[in-house]
Amino acid sequence: MIYIVIPVFNRKHFTKACLLSLRKQTNQNYKAIVVDDGSTDGTADMLREEFPEVDVLFGDGNLFWTASVNEGIKHALKLGAELVMTLNNDVETAPDFIENAYKWAKVKPEAVIGALEMDAETREPIYGGEIIDFKLNKVRHMLQELPKEQQHGIHRVSQLPGRGLLIPRVVFDRIGLFDQNNFPHYVADYDFTHTAARAGFELYCNFDAKLYTYPEESGxxxxxxxxxxxxxxxxxxxxxxxxxxxxxxxxxxxxxxxxxxxxxxxxxxxxxxxxxxxx
Structure with a gap:
């Protein structure tokens, strides 16, 4: 089972749409864990009334992204999770998202695997992983380098964001959780994937696992x-x-x-x- 950790703070309409998209998955072998960090817009009531199958953890408004995710991961690991996924609440999943996550996790059982991001409005791909060159201070974007006919399956990258990030338990066993002390909100996901790569884990972007995002909604x-x-x-x-x-x-x-x-x-x-x- 994939344990999906979703940190939220208000914006309950996004959380609802995200969870509804998960309910439509062709593969239902997942468990959603929402970490509500002090929402004041009725998120907790909505989750209790409309999504009783979701595990909900609560923060006091001071967890921010990284500590919220870590709380969810710790909960998942206590439940025996072998696969954990981090997912933001302002995304929706394609119906075969979980199915295709499992497909490539079986091929690369110890790899950290990200997702292809599509613009929710245009349905065009907007992010497919990156390769960073520290020497030249350049970031290569896979969507710009891969021909259209090759934009499927998994492709090796050097860093990934936390939206739809699939992480095997063995990674946490070796490198620990996200670094909430140094990166309380942003950058923790990129730091985590670099740390995983240095520890010997491969990083891939899964072009078959599609997320629909709202880039204009970012802070x-x-x-x-x-x-x-x-x-x-x-x-x-x-x-x-x-x-x-x-x-x-x-x-x-x-x-x-x-x-x-x-x-x-x-x-x-x-x-x-x-x-x-x-x-």
């Missing part, structure tokens, strides 16, 4: 749309800031090969500061 997208001094500060320093300099620095020092750290940091700082202003 960082909204932050950039309404530019102001306050939002610029939040972008660089807030715990939910997409360009958080502290998180980026910690990620670099932990994951970038030492010879490339100075250039990678300088380039990254410039992109986060000036990129917000220009774009």
């Amino acid at each position: 960082e997208r909204k932050n950039r749309k309404k530019k102001s001094i306050k939002n610029f500060y939040n972008h660089l320093f807030d715990i939910k800031g997409g360009g958080n300099l502290r998180d980026f620095t910690r990620f670099t020092l932990k994951n970038c090969p030492k010879p490339y750290i100075p250039y990678y940091l300088a380039n990254g700082y410039a992109r986060r500061i000036f990129g917000y202003i220009i774009h």
Whole structure:
């Protein structure tokens, strides 16, 4: 069974749509675990009344993404989980999502496997995994490199986000949980996958497992749309800031090969500061 951990804070309409999409799966061999970190919009009541099959854990509003996910993972592991998946609540799953997750997990039982992300509005693919080159400070996007006819099956990558991330138990046994101390909200997923890769686990993006996402709903997208001094500060320093300099620095020092750290940091700082202003 795949234990699916979904951290939530308000936005119950997204949580409901996500869980309803899971109910439509061709393979129902999964268990959903929702970690509600202090929602005030009736999320808890909705889950209790409409989704009694879901395990619900509660936080006090201070867990943020990483600690919420870790609480859900610990619960899953206590229940005997051999496969855990992290999933954001603002996504919907294609009907064969779980079926195709199992398909490739059987082929690569100790690999960490991500999902193909599709725009929920256009139904066009928008993310298929990345390969990072620390030396050149470049990120190669698999969707841009793979011909259309090859955009199926699994493809090797070097980092993955936490949306639809399938993780075998053996990975947690070897490297532990997500690093909530250094990365309380953003970057923890990329850090985790880099840590897993250094420990010898392969990373793949599963182009057959499709998620439908709403990119315009991300806090960082909204932050950039309404530019102001306050939002610029939040972008660089807030715990939910997409360009958080502290998180980026910690990620670099932990994951970038030492010879490339100075250039990678300088380039990254410039992109986060000036990129917000220009774009």
